[in-house]
Amino acid sequence: MAGFVIRRVLGGIVILWLISVITFLLFFLVPKVLGSNPAILFAGRSPSEAAVAGVTKKLGLDQPIVVQYWHFLAGIFTGRHFDAGPDKTWCPPPCFGYSFKNSEPVWQEITRALPVTISLALGAAVLFLLIGVGIGILSALRRGSVVDRAAMTVALGAVSLPVYFTGLVLLLLVSYQWRIFPNIHYVAFLDNPLLWARNLLPAWIVLAFLYSAMYARLTRASMLDVLGEDYIRTARAKGLPERTVVGKHALRSALTPVVTIFGLDLGSLLGGAVLTETTFGFRGLGKTSIEAISTGDLPTILGVTIFAAGFVVLANILVDVFYAVVDPRVRPT
Amino acid sequence: MTARPEPSAAAGTAAALVDRHYLDVRDLRVTFGTDDGDVRAVNGLSFGLERGRTLGIVGESGSGKSAASLALMGLQRGRRTTVAGEIWLDGENLVTASPERVRSLRGRQMAMIFQDPLSAMHPYFKIGDQIIEAYRVHHDVSKKVAKKRAIELLDRVGIPSAARRVDSYPHEFSGGMRQRAMIAMALSCDPSLLIADEPTTALDVTVQAQILDLLNDLQKEFNSAIIIITHDLGVVAEIADEVLVMYAGNAVEHGPVQEIFSAPQHPYTWGLLSSITRLDRTRSDRLRAVPGNPPSLIAVPDGCPFHPRCQYANLAGPATRTERPTLETVAPGHRVACHLPVEARVRIFREEVAPSL
Amino acid sequence: MNSHDSTGPASTGGAAPVGADAFLKGAAPPAPSTSPAAPVVMDKPDPVPMEKLAAVTTAASGDALLRVTDLQVHFPVTQGALVARKIGAVRAVDGLNFAIRRGETLGLVGESGSGKSTTGRAIARLLEPTGGKVEFDGRDITHLSARTMRPLRRDIQMIFQDPYTSLNPRHTVGSIVSAPLKIVGDLSGDALKARVRDLLELVGLSPEHLNRYPHEFSGGQRQRIGIARALATHPKLVIADEPVSALDVSVRAQVVNLLGDLQSELGLTYMFIAHDLSVVRHISDRVAVMYLGTIVEMADRAGMYEHPLHPYTHALLSAVPVPDPAKQHRRERILLRGDPPTPLNPPAACRFNPRCWKAEEVCRTVEPPLVEIQPGHQVACHFPEERELV
Structure with a gap:
């Protein structure tokens, strides 16, 4: 290993x-x-x-x-x-x-932008994993039910809406119209954790809205595949209670591809969520590179690109290792 | 064992079953709702089976043999699937029992092994852990005790160095070993009914021989009732005491194995017997194939479902096109569902079918 | 074979009854012309009498359509993240020698891992042989490139096991069957359509099925479509890889009969690959038994099934259950222990020795060559012996 x-x-x-x-x-x-x-x-x-x-x-x-x-x-x-x-x-x-x-x-720019991007990516990831995967599992278990159909319709809509649209609508409503989240700007976690979370929440929601929809669809499809597997029938034939069949036997297989995609998504999110950062005015890696491109600041573009690529490569390695841990068939001997 | 209700009047065929068997299936109907219409996978199946006996269910794809076995286990899937009729196991009707009750019987009193042992085992879990899980769900014992049981079972089904192989994963086993492990898992709680759905179809012929041998031995040891579902008449001849031939969701012939092979009375059984290639007969130029294809279960032909493919349909009178024949007893334990007069069946088999077998 | 039930074990070395009670299909009827100008007769023929007894063994052996010499197909096993390092080889096929005569059917039987399917694919040149030689119609095709192989594709066609996955679900039956013809480029327009109709009729389908899709057909009908596709270009050699094992019992017989009819009608040469020994007996003139990439025994049908010599053949034959309960329970059964070892690491010398009840020291040290013990009967065993099994 x-x-x-x-x-x-x-x-x-x-x-x-x-x-x-x-x-x-x-x-x-x-x-x-x-x-x-x-x-x-x-x-x-x-x-x-x-x-x-x-x-x-x-x-x-x-x-x-x-x-x-x-x-x-x-x-x-x-x-x-x-x-x-x-x-x-x-x-x-x-x-x-x-x-x-x-x-x-360039390194100084990166270290300044990185906490913003990490805060954005991790917060959103927690949200969309919980919501997306949860809805996906529920939909698969109640396939064809009203819940399933409603969830998948909403998900289809969410996937097709671009982040800058949902982001601007949300900003308009919560920040300007109702003033629940006024004056959104990035506050470092160590300075004021509460303000950090409050200011990031709208961006998390926007990002999680899109990703939850994708993950709900992915999880549902994967779960349905697994529920049709012979080994699930075997688990039922053994007399296992349904919650063990689903929770232990089905979920473990069904979530493997989800985690794979998640690793890659997180890797690229950490490289900068360009649209979300720009929409909310957070100076993360995404916004930094967009600005560098518009001003022709080549060293910054070069540095950020290599750095972001590092995240994706790292995520890939982690996913490979995860696979080897979970699935004994690909485990190296 | 008490207060068993009388079989419903609708179950006309069930009336023939005067004896109460360890397993009694009466007028079993399994229907899948689909967008194209209702698939009548099992359409009024009735039979009985005692402990220590092996029933071979023979049929082609779409005959309903697998759907029937899954219904016995309470494993039918889908919200649009309905199971009707009666399944009496040791005096308890599984069709009306609560799902929780059926679950508690599953794996303990009735167990099942499947065709493809590779896909039937969870690839992520160790073989031993999968057996341990099957044992512990019905027995309140420690992991250690259960593991000891798992090793015993693996050893019993012929896995060499079981104490070590108990920690292997399914993909590290060969096909035959995996099927042995599946059998060990199914036997972990000493089930009194074992259903084997095409247990050797995915295996090589030399391995098939080993597995059939093992099943034979185990039955003597555990005295369970075994249902073996297969399309291979050779397997049936080898292992079964009784044979049930299914066609289009129903039994067309049911009887002791010797009689089914030496004096079959249903034209479909004749067709099966004469269309196979067999090593124990002189080779003939042409096989006597059954013409046509098995019917769709959404639109099963009226009357006898086999009549469009039956060469003798014309001798059976007009009823064969309109009335579904019921299983009638023609000899002790031998039942046939055919509109042909018994004498005609006996004669046709003797004069036309048997010589070419 | 009933005649042998009472005779007890036949003595070794007795004259093999080649061609005596076996009706070999005989020297092939002259192959129909493959020139497009002379269409093959497609009318429903009378059942062709097949009982042409012929001393095929010697007379026709010179006329081999296919000759395989020391054929090897190895698959490298690699390891490494960036640069794949070869750490071994799966020796799927490891030194085969055989020939197929024009008009005959050679059956290739074996269990999983025996290399029988790999052999078929290597001959059809869907795989590149690692070593040895494949000669087709006198021409060395072992290492022809895809381009130089193309003209020969019309002569060598394959029928596959699974009629559900081997037909493209998005293509109509007409386009599936005509695809090989279009590649060859002989026919077009109405002539092409007419040919496809003829082919469908030839395999027992209605020509009206031209515009339907594979999912509208049952398994048996789909396999007929696969056969029509294989026959479209008037092939000389048809390699059928488990063509009936996915089919239902009652339908299997129809397809087996069809393959037989087509052979006598069109003068086809078959290589029939299957694990089912009884189907192979029915359809083959000669049979080769494979074990872990090698041929352990090769003989004509009667020799193989009535006087098998190799212990592995004995085990195989005795393992096939016969559909006769009384006889089945009387039969002698040889139960092999264990599973076939993998071709990744085959046992040394005689590959069967770890599972063989007759194995002695020599079996573990010297690989037995495939030698002709009786006329037309070759076996690779240090201790061959006749045995009555069925």
Whole structure:
């Protein structure tokens, strides 16, 4: 088992490395091919001649691409000096690049945005897992009943409504119309846990609304599949009470694919819920990268992309390990 | 065993069962509601079975044999499924008993083994734990005691080094071992009725021989009533004391195994016997196939359900197209549902069917 | 075989009654021309008398349609997250030698894991053989590419076990049956339609079923559709992989009869793969018994079923229950212990030795070759012996 985990982690690292190579190449090579100067992109919009020259020097854009990549990679572990004569900048490890636009290391932006994103993602995840999976199980057990049909109709609607729509409607109602949640902004958990939860709740609800619907449908389908399995019939034939049949035999199999999808969803949510963050004005990873894109702040985009990819890769590894723990058939020997 | 009500008047065939058996099935009807109409999977089935006896139920897909066995266990599924009639097990009517009562009998007094032992066991749980669970649901004992029982059972059904294999998962067993483990699980509470639904169909022939042998031994040891559902007449000949032939949801012939094979009286039974390839006969050029296909259970033909495929329907008179024949006793313990006159059946079998078998 | 009931065990080495009481289908009737210009006669023929006795064994052996030499199909077993490392091989088929003559039926029997289906797929070139040689009609097809194999596809067709999953549910019967013809590209338009109608009629379906979908048919009818598809291109060799084992008893006989009729009508050559020994006996002229990727015994029908020589064949035959209670209870039964080992790690030397009651030291050290002990009867065993079983 340990070997299996190590192999998975090593595999994940290789994938992350590949992602870093590809994003790096895209950002550094594509402008070159197109004939524009990446230094101009890096320096932000319409910079002065001197600024461009400074950035070119600082970034080492006069050096070969491989060397540039090596500096970038090494910077993650050892930190990096951006050195151009008198203008010295130190980017401490882990250095995911330096945003000249905001005059700070990208890592600083990430660490500022990360708690927001984590708060949003985890809170919503708790909600949609409880609601979505709960409704899914209930629907499957009462298949064809009024409850089932009502739940699935609502779920279908919820899946088709975009987050920015439900988010804006909710904001309009609870924040501006009824003023139950006025002045929504992010408050750090450690500063004021109550305010933290109160301000995040509308966003959690919006995100959970969409995801609950998806998880209800997924859980229901998975549960129905499992309830039709021969081993469920065997469990009943043994004379097990229905709650054991469902709670132990069916649920364990039915939730395995749900957990798989959940791992991946959580991984990508942690990379930033772009629409929700933007709608509610939370500066999480999603909103940070959107702003970086709109201002052409390439180092930030590069850094956040690699960082978000890290979450997805990590989630993948965890899902694989989870599978091996739950299902003896895929357990490595 | 007391206060058993008289069989309902509607159950005309049940009247033939004067004796009370350990298992008495009377006018059993299982219907699945579907969007296309009602599927009459079992349509008035009646038979009795004693402990220590093995009944082979033979039929093709859609004959209702599996639906009947699931109904016996109270395992019919779906909100649109109805079970009517009577199922008397040791003096208790399971059709009218509460679901909780039937559940408490399931696994303890009546147990079932299934066709595909791989899909019939939960892939996530150890074989031993699945047996332990089956035992503990009906016996208030510690896990340790139950595990000892599980090892004994695995050993009894011929799993080598059972004490070690008890901790294996189903996928680590071969097909034959899994079926042995299923049998061990079914026997964990000494059931008096064991239903085996195609227990050897998914197995190789050499393994099938082992499993049939095991079932034979176990029956002697446990003195249970066994119902074995199969499409394989060879399996029936090997293991059954009595045979019930089902067609389109009903019994067409029921009798002692020797008689069913040596003096069958229903044209469908003849068809089954003469259409199979068999190693114990000289090979013939062509098999005598039953023409046509089994009917849909939504639209079962009027009259005798077999008449559209029956070569002798013309000899049976017009009733065969309009009236459903009932099981009539033709010899002790031998019942046949056919409109052909008995003499004609005996003659046709002797002169036309038997020589080509 | 009834005639042997009273005779007791026949002595070993007695002359095999090849072709005496067995009615081999004989040298094939000349194969109908496959040229599109000369359509095959599709009218319902009179039942063709099959009792053409012929000394096939020697006369026709030179005319092999298919010749398989030392065929091997191994599946690599790999491990590793990123770079797959080969840690072993499933030796599904491990050194087969046999030939199929024109117009005959070779039955291939064995239990799960014996490699019988893999053999069929390798010959139809749905799988790439790992080693050995497959010659079809005198041509080496062992390693033909998909493109160079395509013209030969019309000559080698397969019928599959499960008529429920082997037909595309979204295609009409007409398009299923005509698909091979379109690939070959001989016919189009009305000629194609007419051919499909002929084919449906040939397999006993109504030509009006052309526009229906597979789900509207019963299992037996679906298998007829599968057969019509296989026959569309006038194949020379039809590989049938468990074609009747998913069918109901009463319908199975219809399909078995149909396969027999079609063979005599169209001069087909069959490779019939099945686990059911009695069906194989009915349909085959010669039978090969496979165990863990190798052939342990090969003989004509009479030799195999009346004078089997290999202990595994004995065990197989004795395990088949006969539908006669009185006889069944009198019969000698050989109960094999244990399950077949996996082809991932087959026993050394004679692969059957761990389950064999006759095994001696030599069986664990020397692999017995498949040798001809009697004319047309080959067996791979150190201690072959005739035995009366049925």
